[in-house]
Amino acid sequence: MNTEQSEARKLKTFLEVGQTLAGTFQLTDAMSRVLMTLGRHHEMVYGVVMMLDQETKQLGIVASHGLDHDHARRVKYRAGEGITGRVLQTGKPIVVPQISLEPAFLDRLGVLKKALRRRELSFICVPILVNRNPVGVLCASLHYRAEREYEHELTFFSIIATMVAQAIKVNHLIEADKQRLLEENTHLKQELRERYDFSHIIGNSSPLREVYELVTQVARSNTTVLLRGESGTGKELIAHAIHYNSLRASKPFIKVSCAALPETLIESELFGYEKGAFTGAQGRKKGRFELADGGTLFLDEIGDLNISTQIKLLRVLQEREFERLGGTETIKVNVRLIAATNKDMEKAIAESQFREDLYYRLNVFAIFMPPLRERKSDILLLADHFLEKYAREHGKRIKRISTPAIDMLSSYHWPGNVRELENTIERAVLVCETNVIHGHHLPPTLQTAEGSGTVTTLKLETAVEAYERDMIQDALKTTRGNRKKAAKMLDTTERIIGYKVKKYGIDCDRFRP
Numbered sequence: 001m002n003t004e005q006s007e008a009r010k011l012k013t014f015l016e017v018g019q020t021l022a023g024t025f026q027l028t029d030a031m032s033r034v035l036m037t038l039g040r041h042h043e044m045v046y047g048v049v050m051m052l053d054q055e056t057k058q059l060g061i062v063a064s065h066g067l068d069h070d071h072a073r074r075v076k077y078r079a080g081e082g083i084t085g086r087v088l089q090t091g092k093p094i095v096v097p098q099i100s101l102e103p104a105f106l107d108r109l110g111v112l113k114k115a116l117r118r119r120e121l122s123f124i125c126v127p128i129l130v131n132r133n134p135v136g137v138l139c140a141s142l143h144y145r146a147e148r149e150y151e152h153e154l155t156f157f158s159i160i161a162t163m164v165a166q167a168i169k170v171n172h173l174i175e176a177d178k179q180r181l182l183e184e185n186t187h188l189k190q191e192l193r194e195r196y197d198f199s200h201i202i203g204n205s206s207p208l209r210e211v212y213e214l215v216t217q218v219a220r221s222n223t224t225v226l227l228r229g230e231s232g233t234g235k236e237l238i239a240h241a242i243h244y245n246s247l248r249a250s251k252p253f254i255k256v257s258c259a260a261l262p263e264t265l266i267e268s269e270l271f272g273y274e275k276g277a278f279t280g281a282q283g284r285k286k287g288r289f290e291l292a293d294g295g296t297l298f299l300d301e302i303g304d305l306n307i308s309t310q311i312k313l314l315r316v317l318q319e320r321e322f323e324r325l326g327g328t329e330t331i332k333v334n335v336r337l338i339a340a341t342n343k344d345m346e347k348a349i350a351e352s353q354f355r356e357d358l359y360y361r362l363n364v365f366a367i368f369m370p371p372l373r374e375r376k377s378d379i380l381l382l383a384d385h386f387l388e389k390y391a392r393e394h395g396k397r398i399k400r401i402s403t404p405a406i407d408m409l410s411s412y413h414w415p416g417n418v419r420e421l422e423n424t425i426e427r428a429v430l431v432c433e434t435n436v437i438h439g440h441h442l443p444p445t446l447q448t449a450e451g452s453g454t455v456t457t458l459k460l461e462t463a464v465e466a467y468e469r470d471m472i473q474d475a476l477k478t479t480r481g482n483r484k485k486a487a488k489m490l491d492t493t494e495r496i497i498g499y500k501v502k503k504y505g506i507d508c509d510r511f512r513p
Ligand SMILES: Nc1ncnc2c1ncn2[C@@H]1O[C@H](COP(=O)(O)OP(=O)(O)OP(=O)(O)O)[C@@H](O)[C@H]1O
Pocket: 200, 201, 202, 203, 229, 230, 231, 232, 233, 234, 235, 236, 237, 238, 341, 342, 418, 419, 422
């Protein structure tokens, strides 16, 4: 072969090696193919790639050419041992033009000696360096030729080893990234599970304890659950709790808001579509049923589903299979269904707005969320919980809710239930500039006679008096009944405080420790 031909061969080898390494994430596969290329274009008789096992500190063969691979796999070298071991230790290449003359040549593989009987071999071993650290070696055996330019050979194999090293580096980065994402995902899932743990559902009233009881009973089964109750009572919270306390907890929880999606979109959202199913369907898209496979599908506001989707949903519930829009393939899924509604379903059925057969399919295990006004003892627990949450969120040092404000919260009828209470407390936290939530921090709906359930009309004088009394009581609470300090706090005199205490019949002893 003349020089020109040989140079062209080399370039072709580089190109092929580069393409092989760039074309896959299966590194060991790619390395085997790189060795094959070297065998084909470069008269390499035998070749191996060895990698350092970071734990055992041994060199093991990950890819080989011209050898019995299973045998080769068992061969191990330590750093410093033999020529390969030395290359790894020093990070410097070694060339042995005639291996029959080299005593350091261990030939654990045994094959080279066998081959030697036929023809003398040369041995080239170059380190694979990642960030200047040797992580492995590339070894090649060529037929010995006295006129061979071993310097050139060394350069050639060093370039190949550099290319392999680059691929290893990229692979490490991707692996590290994958590992990080995996850990992050596990962490997030754990966080979700904790968030929807029972301990985060606030309330101790007996109607709510009954709900906990039902959730515990049903969570670990695959039973379809129908959550009913007024708006803002915590249906979605309970749906999450069921999922995260079930055997499906590590699988997806997918929500479909039936009311939020326009009629034309709901089917494609639920069942997905094939490319070209309708104008604009540029690719295949999985529906929520498919996404929830193995996990839970939460159909929120089921009472708002249109009749045609109700029919399709009924079929899925009966047969547990469906087709994507514009598709023919039947898809089977394993999902647990939880539905929720604040509608009067019986009325909707009577008015033919909801199919009775679908209703029976959904209403297997019903859980009714009690309205807040029927569990007054939860109001305070929830108010305290939200106070802490929003004070922290908005960086405010609010300690408590004043007694009159508590009275207002307790006597209000809460048509918007827990959501309304949550919003009320968040607003109060925002407008409160001291460390106590007072009655006047609450919205006007809670202050009116209808709101508080009292029928007397509120006069300015009475309102001012209530406010004054409220402030004095609070000051006395803070100062543990010390009138002098309370007066100072309110920027008034001890004499006035004394007079007001008498007027409002405040019992100072109550605040003494
Ligand atoms: N027992 C509870 N403990 C703590 N937070 C609660 C509780 N019940 C409800 N909440 C909170 O109140 C808000 C409203 O609850 P959720 O969204 O579950 O109500 P919903 O019944 O689904 O209402 P809608 O019918 O309007 O969708 C949420 O922010 C939820 O976290």
